Amino acid sequence: MSYPQKVRIVEVGARDGLQNEKQPINVATKLSLIHQLVDAGIVHIEAGSFVNPKWVPQMAGSADVFNGLQRQRGVTYSALTPNMKGFEAALAAGASEVAIFGAASESFSQKNINCSIAESIVRFKPVMEAAQKANIPVRGYVSCIAGCPYEGDISIDKVAEVAHTLFDMGCYEISLGDTIGVGTPAVIRRIIAATQQQVPIEKLAVHFHDTYGQALANIYAALELGVSVIDSSVAGLGGCPYAQGASGNVATEDVVYMLNGLGIDHGIDLDKLIQAGTSICQHLGRSSGSKVAIACQG
Numbered sequence: 221m222s223y224p225q226k227v228r229i230v231e232v233g234a235r236d237g238l239q240n241e242k243q244p245i246n247v248a249t250k251l252s253l254i255h256q257l258v259d260a261g262i263v264h265i266e267a268g269s270f271v272n273p274k275w276v277p278q279m280a281g282s283a284d285v286f287n288g289l290q291r292q293r294g295v296t297y298s299a300l301t302p303n304m305k306g307f308e309a310a311l312a313a314g315a316s317e318v319a320i321f322g323a324a325s326e327s328f329s330q331k332n333i334n335c336s337i338a339e340s341i342v343r344f345k346p347v348m349e350a351a352q353k354a355n356i357p358v359r360g361y362v363s364c365i366a367g368c369p370y371e372g373d374i375s376i377d378k379v380a381e382v383a384h385t386l387f388d389m390g391c392y393e394i395s396l397g398d399t400i401g402v403g404t405p406a407v408i409r410r411i412i413a414a415t416q417q418q419v420p421i422e423k424l425a426v427h428f429h430d431t432y433g434q435a436l437a438n439i440y441a442a443l444e445l446g447v448s449v450i451d452s453s454v455a456g457l458g459g460c461p462y463a464q465g466a467s468g469n470v471a472t473e474d475v476v477y478m479l480n481g482l483g484i485d486h487g488i489d490l491d492k493l494i495q496a497g498t499s500i501c502q503h504l505g506r507s508s509g510s511k512v513a514i515a516c517q518g
């Protein structure tokens with residue numbers, strides 16, 4: 221079986237991971253997490269989100285996070301931007317990349333960003349144009365690829381269609397999100413096979429939540445198909461505020477351990493990564509969601 225020789229990890233712990241936390245997390249803690257992750261070798265990190273703070277209070281301090289970064293050369297510090305207001309704030313804060321986030325589910329789109337899928341595309345267009353003018357790369361997300369917390373089953377054709385629309389608009393990469401972690405490898409294979417008819421496989425990333433314990437198996441299936449970009453969250457932090465019951469993203473430590481076993485290059489120091497996860501878990505007063513971190517720490 222052939223896999224990509226090299227994988228890029230997109231670390232989403234500081235955004236997707238922390239956005240759902242009920243307890244306040246100060247800017248210094250977020251910065252410490254981001255700096256530790258970069259020190260561990262992460263080169264692509266979602267550092268925050270410029271959304272309505274009434275909707276996602278935990279991301280309210282994102283401008284301060286961006287302003288406080290000790291930026292390292294070669295590291296991408298990205299932010300979610302659902303509309304022009306978010307984009308302008310991200311630009312002012314110095315985000316090196318932004319992400320627009322759509323969905324393959326109408327109901328999820330309404331709950332998450334307060335508009336239909338078609339309306340979301342209309343809102344994204346000026347963001348794309350402004351980003352192109354400012355030379356800021358734009359990543360695109362498609363949520364609910366394998367199921368929706370409100371509608372259940374989602375058409376694979378819809379996933380491929382939304383992915384194609386975002387790619388066609390100018391997103392350099394499309395991240396396929398199994399927001400509630402219901403996918404299994406056979407389903408994920410079908411989704412990727414259909415989507416790669418519309419978006420080249422090297423432009424696809426996978427973003428799997430581990431709610432049903434399927435994330436690593438699904439990533440393995442994606443690797444077999446040639447996907448080489450994986451979103452993950454240190455210590456398996458996270459969940460989506462608009463997807464009841466969604467647990468964290470797959471833990472970065474567990475992905476790195478699996479990549480090590482497969483001999484796939486990723487550039488991350490597992491010990492330092494585990495340390496970063498331990499620090500944030502201690503701060504949050506909870507145990508790690510990474511099986512590898514738990515095993516390595518006895």
Ligand SMILES: CC(C)(COP(=O)([O-])OP(=O)([O-])OC[C@H]1O[C@@H](n2cnc3c(N)ncnc32)[C@H](O)[C@@H]1OP(=O)([O-])[O-])[C@@H](O)C(=O)NCCC(=O)NCCSC(=O)C[C@@](C)(O)CC(=O)[O-]
Nearest residue numbers: 270271272275302305306321332333334361363397399460
């Ligand atoms: C998208 C909006 C803003 C639309 O919200 P809206 O209510 O439709 O926006 P609006 O344009 O009608 O404005 C209403 C109010 O929101 C404010 N507003 C408008 N835009 C912004 C902005 N950018 N930043 C700050 N404030 C903003 C605006 O200023 C106004 O304030 P008011 O006059 O009432 O005081 C809202 O629905 C929202 O903030 N939603 C939160 C979405 C979110 O962050 N979800 C979690 C991330 S997505 C995710 O986790 C999934 C993913 C990506 O990880 C992949 C996966 O797992 O599947």
